[in-house]
Amino acid sequence: MGESRAxxxxxxxxxxxxxxxxxxxxxxxxxxxWILSSIIWLTVVDLFGLVLATEFVTPEAFGGISWLSFSRxxxxxxxxxxxAWLTMMYFGALFYMLPRLVxxxxxWSERLGIICAWAWNLMxxxxxxxxxxxxxxxxxxxxxxxxxxxxxxxxWCANIVNILATVAIRTxxxxxxxxxxxxxxxxxxxxxxxxxxxxxxxxxxxGSRSGALSSSLSDAILNxxxxxxxxxxxxxxxxxxxxxxIVPRVTNTPLYSYTLSLVSFWGMAFFYTGxxxxxxxxxxxxxxxxxxxEVSSWMLLVPVFAFTINILGTMKGNWDxxxxxxxxRFTMTAFFFYFLVNIQGAFEAIQPxxxxxxxxxxxxxxxxxxxxxxxxxxxxxxIDYIVAQVYQRPLFSRSLSEWQYWLVTxxxxxxxxxxxxxxxxxxxxxxxxxxxxxxxPQLHAYYIARGIFGAMIVLSGIVQIVNIGMTIFTNTAERxxxxxxxxxxxxxxxxxx
Amino acid sequence: MADREDRPAADxxxxxxxxxxxxxxxxITPLVAGxxxxxxxxxxxxxxxxxxxxxxxxxxxxxxxxxSDVALKGRNLFAQNxxxxxxxGYSRPQDVREALYFLYPKVSQPGDFYGSxxxxxxxxxxxxxxxxxxxxxxxxxxxxxxxxxxxxxxxPKSLMPDMKSLFSDKQVDQLVSFVEERSGKSxxxxxxxxxxxxxxxxxxxxxxxxxxxFQGAHKKIVESLPDxxxxxxxxxxxxxxxxxxxxxxxxLAGDPLPVTEGNLLRGxxxxxxRCVGCHGLKGDGKGPGARFLSPPPADFTSKxxxxxxxxxxxxxxxxxxxxGWPGTAMENFGERLSVDDIWRVVLxxxxxxxxxxxxxxxxxxxxYIVWQPSPELLAWVKSHQTLPxxxxxxxxxxxxxFMQEAMRVLPGLNASDHLQLNDxxxxxxxxxxxxxxxxxxxxxxxxxxxxxxxxxGEKMPPDAQKDVPPTVPGQQ
Numbered sequence: 001m002g003e004s005r006a007x008x009x010x011x012x013x014x015x016x017x018x019x020x021x022x023x024x025x026x027x028x029x030x031x032x033x034w035i036l037s038s039i040i041w042l043t044v045v046d047l048f049g050l051v052l053a054t055e056f057v058t059p060e061a062f063g064g065i066s067w068l069s070f071s072r073x074x075x076x077x078x079x080x081x082x083x084a085w086l087t088m089m090y091f092g093a094l095f096y097m098l099p100r101l102v103x104x105x106x107x108w109s110e111r112l113g114i115i116c117a118w119a120w121n122l123m124x125x126x127x128x129x130x131x132x133x134x135x136x137x138x139x140x141x142x143x144x145x146x147x148x149x150x151x152x153x154x155x156w157c158a159n160i161v162n163i164l165a166t167v168a169i170r171t172x173x174x175x176x177x178x179x180x181x182x183x184x185x186x187x188x189x190x191x192x193x194x195x196x197x198x199x200x201x202x203x204x205x206x207g208s209r210s211g212a213l214s215s216s217l218s219d220a221i222l223n224x225x226x227x228x229x230x231x232x233x234x235x236x237x238x239x240x241x242x243x244x245x246i247v248p249r250v251t252n253t254p255l256y257s258y259t260l261s262l263v264s265f266w267g268m269a270f271f272y273t274g275x276x277x278x279x280x281x282x283x284x285x286x287x288x289x290x291x292x293x294e295v296s297s298w299m300l301l302v303p304v305f306a307f308t309i310n311i312l313g314t315m316k317g318n319w320d321x322x323x324x325x326x327x328x329r330f331t332m333t334a335f336f337f338y339f340l341v342n343i344q345g346a347f348e349a350i351q352p353x354x355x356x357x358x359x360x361x362x363x364x365x366x367x368x369x370x371x372x373x374x375x376x377x378x379x380x381x382x383i384d385y386i387v388a389q390v391y392q393r394p395l396f397s398r399s400l401s402e403w404q405y406w407l408v409t410x411x412x413x414x415x416x417x418x419x420x421x422x423x424x425x426x427x428x429x430x431x432x433x434x435x436x437x438x439x440x441p442q443l444h445a446y447y448i449a450r451g452i453f454g455a456m457i458v459l460s461g462i463v464q465i466v467n468i469g470m471t472i473f474t475n476t477a478e479r480x481x482x483x484x485x486x487x488x489x490x491x492x493x494x495x496x497x
Numbered sequence: 498m499a500d501r502e503d504r505p506a507a508d509x510x511x512x513x514x515x516x517x518x519x520x521x522x523x524x525i526t527p528l529v530a531g532x533x534x535x536x537x538x539x540x541x542x543x544x545x546x547x548x549x550x551x552x553x554x555x556x557x558x559x560x561x562x563x564x565s566d567v568a569l570k571g572r573n574l575f576a577q578n579x580x581x582x583x584x585x586g587y588s589r590p591q592d593v594r595e596a597l598y599f600l601y602p603k604v605s606q607p608g609d610f611y612g613s614x615x616x617x618x619x620x621x622x623x624x625x626x627x628x629x630x631x632x633x634x635x636x637x638x639x640x641x642x643x644x645x646x647x648x649x650x651x652x653p654k655s656l657m658p659d660m661k662s663l664f665s666d667k668q669v670d671q672l673v674s675f676v677e678e679r680s681g682k683s684x685x686x687x688x689x690x691x692x693x694x695x696x697x698x699x700x701x702x703x704x705x706x707x708x709x710x711f712q713g714a715h716k717k718i719v720e721s722l723p724d725x726x727x728x729x730x731x732x733x734x735x736x737x738x739x740x741x742x743x744x745x746x747x748x749l750a751g752d753p754l755p756v757t758e759g760n761l762l763r764g765x766x767x768x769x770x771r772c773v774g775c776h777g778l779k780g781d782g783k784g785p786g787a788r789f790l791s792p793p794p795a796d797f798t799s800k801x802x803x804x805x806x807x808x809x810x811x812x813x814x815x816x817x818x819x820x821g822w823p824g825t826a827m828e829n830f831g832e833r834l835s836v837d838d839i840w841r842v843v844l845x846x847x848x849x850x851x852x853x854x855x856x857x858x859x860x861x862x863x864x865y866i867v868w869q870p871s872p873e874l875l876a877w878v879k880s881h882q883t884l885p886x887x888x889x890x891x892x893x894x895x896x897x898x899f900m901q902e903a904m905r906v907l908p909g910l911n912a913s914d915h916l917q918l919n920d921x922x923x924x925x926x927x928x929x930x931x932x933x934x935x936x937x938x939x940x941x942x943x944x945x946x947x948x949x950x951x952x953x954g955e956k957m958p959p960d961a962q963k964d965v966p967p968t969v970p971g972q973q
Contacts, residue, residue, distance in 0.1 A: 055656075055658065056625075056656060059648075059649075059655070059656045059657065059658055059659075060649075060659065063659060063662075064661070064662050065662065066662040066663050069578070069658045069660075069662070069663055070579075070582075070583075070658045071578050071579035071580055071582055071583070071658060072578060072579055074579055074582045075579050075582065131579075134577050134578055134663070135577065136576070136577045136578070136579060137576070137577075137617065138573070138575075138576025138577055138579070138581065138617050138619070139576075139617045139618070140581065140582070140621070140622065143579075164527075164531070167527045168527075174524070175525065175526070175527055175530070179527075179530070180525050180530040180534075181530075183527055183530040183531045183534070184530045184531060184534030184535070187531055187534065187535055188534065188535070188538050191535070191538065191539075191542075195542075195546070207577055208573050208577065209569075209573050210576065210617045212616045212617035212618070213550065213616060214613035214616050214956055215550075215553075215554065215610075215611075215613070215615075215616065215956075216610040216611075216612075216615035216616045216617075216618045217553065217555075217607060217610045217618065218549065218550045218553060218554075219616050219617055219618040220618035220620045221545075221546070221549050221550065221553075222546060222550065223617075223618055225542075225545060225546050233538070258524050261524075262524060262525070265525070265530075265534075266537065269534050269537035269538055269541075270537050270540075270541060273537075273538055273541035273542060273545065274541045274544065274545040276545065277545070279622055280587075280620055280622075282587075282589040282590070282591075283587050283589075283605070283620055284555075284587065284605055284606055284607040284609070284610070285549070285553070285607075286549055286553050289545060289549050289553075292544065292545055293545075355589075355591055358589075358622075359585060359622065359623055359624040360623075360624070363622060363623065364623065430592075431591070433594050433832075435600060435627065435832050435833055436624055436625070436626055436627045437626070437627070437652060437654050437655060437833065438654070438833050440625075440654055440655075440656055441654055
């Protein structure tokens, strides 16, 4: 035992007695399907992003290919990031963590989880093909046509059933903080998705006139309430849930405070739900609604700080592992960006700042701070962690993981800085009365830099695919053992007598 | 601690290092997380979704107008193809600037979004391109078609994707209809002015209608009738109809900047950056966008025009760049170019006949062709540039929106001017005729859109709202 621990010291600690012998007691079939699908989606949506970045530099780069037109690729990129890459990663992580947290052998139905993963992949592929060929409802973040919406919602509800049933058959009575979010967050999003996509009004099923509220401004209010809650009630709570799992687990430290996690749970439920209107803060929507959105955006800092203190408290005395343990480093980097995005978001949600930055690349930078800096980097770390656990072996290559980390971190930081500067340049230029098209040439250098940094992010995703693929298809533990014996033989040849 | 002894197995199953919940502080049960979480959620949803949707129903604003069937098809195309990701659909208070040339002439009002044909919302959250809520009428339809085919034809600095592979001829005309009808009554009024001005320009020079859809991409540049068929009426300057679209104080204005190499070079740079899509790399009016346009873009290569044309003075060029030429694809550059740069372009344009657009050719002051007004022009100016009839000195404020629009597209006309076009039919040209014509076009478009929307069963305000006259936001 001592020997094998030394040889695989980078691998996270095995779980149970059975796990130590190299076999996981958990089937993890559903988790594998969702997680491995998500890795592929990450690169697909990254490549969409790269297409967009290229078109900002040379708008005719893909001239003549209608399905690579900017206006069609961008909704595909946005929808794909949120509901293909991140959602599949989150469900994969959930299907991995939930049985371990509630003490069951796997999910209530692993098979249902696997079927859902295939169905989700298929529906998503169809949805994206639809968007690229001009079948869209034309409501931002809710572009998928009605049949796809319904299919996704059905799969989503099947996942909810699976989750709730697993919780119901649990053997550990008290439920851990992460499980609170695992229960509540999918429920929130199911309702959010159904209302936000106006599913009771199919419109034209091919999208030629979308089903929306008949009053345009009400539709906008609903649209942005829905869009923000994709982040507020699904992506963010799941980030919290995963961080609440990974940090105590990797550092072998109890959570700092349960009371603070209560604050973060209920604060999120109450304050996150009402901020949607800050996306259209200067549109002719009711003033009182804007006030609620602005106040809620600041009140949000309460659960955010509660979460921050809780995680920092747990990390106290454990920071050495930040440097040695890669999943933890990914998680804490994401945690830092998550904190930043909330501070930034609070400022963006107040009128004076919004006047300057709204409609500019500052908002694009902000969106990427959340979706790339926080959620994606977290996802990458969680996947590295889970794959090692599920396959009961260390990852194929530590240095590939390091490359993955630095590519995405440097790439994202550059990406974010460049777009923030570009946003200020746009904002101040517009304030001076300079029209949009005159500002575009000034942004050219920023757009080139953004493309380069974006390429680093794409590369990071590809590195992960290689690393995970090699982990699955080769036996790293065996390879390491052989290498070690080789070295040992060279240093101290076996005594032959 | 009794709990611990009861179920030791559960403890084993806990991950190492994991603390058990303190049993005296059982924090949240699944029921509380699920039901409680949803209750909290629905409480807020009731306030921020249900309440505004059921209480916020502003009546139609005075400016609101419905969309015709064709425009609605265009709107669906606009939504389906994601145009809203770069073009927002409302203007904010700080977007509106008091100037002569407007992209954002007014702040969007809640009532502007009345009517179910405004759904789904197209508010948008990013502006890589300009807001389009008030785009109607700033550009004529042939400009829009060329711009959809390839935006660089019309604006070399644009980053907009070309739409030639996205839309059929029919679809692009639907999109153009949407863009020209989306801005409510004030937009329809502007577009009516644009259409009327186009009639004037086409009739005066004998040009055919522009090609429909993307057909221009495959056709020849349109040509006007031969000069023999276009004879100016007696006692009227040949260029008088053209001059009627230029404020008369510019008719004889000289270029305030000196003819220096620096000014000319800057003029050339700006020309190459902004003008070659239509006017061509040779300045001969045969740029890639020219085939879509009727009338086609101006040809600057004639020495004769440069020195002695009736409407080719520096002031005329300056005014057309500054405010555009309604009825033609010449748009206003007043917002995009500084006053000095416009004058520099004007200086440079006067050197084009001497081959200054050739690559690596630095325009020199000796290339500059000095413009001399002809005696006929001087006589025309003398008879038409009299203070008492100058519209700027009129004490009586014009309140009729159609007359305001007529004055916008025909700023060189006085109320007392009654001219004729050069066509054989001798079409009359005066502000009153123009106002009547614009009103007819406006009323026709509004009636058609109103009838279409009613037939579609859209949510409509009372019919009386239709008769509320349009306003000309921010004008003069």
